[in-house]
Amino acid sequence: MSCPICQSETHKAYRPFCSRRCADVDLARWMNGGYAVPSQREEDQDVDPEQDLRPH
Template structure:
């Protein structure tokens, strides 16, 4: 298995990474939102509910 950050051989101590540095790079990406999935949902919960109800009304 190779490190998902740099593609070097995995070190069992830091699996699935090759080193603490690559593990820290991955953690920084998670904490910084680098792995966030883009969404088209409205930020406001009330807007999301209204949009869902409008779509549901179209189907019926």
């Protein structure tokens, strides 16, 4: 199995990564929105964050 970040051989302590650095790179990508799961739900598309969605 190779590291999904740098393609090096994995290390048991960091599996599926080869090092703490690659694990941190992956975590940063998740936290910064670098990875995303596409959605087909209509309500998820182009929502204006300024729009007040609370009932009046």
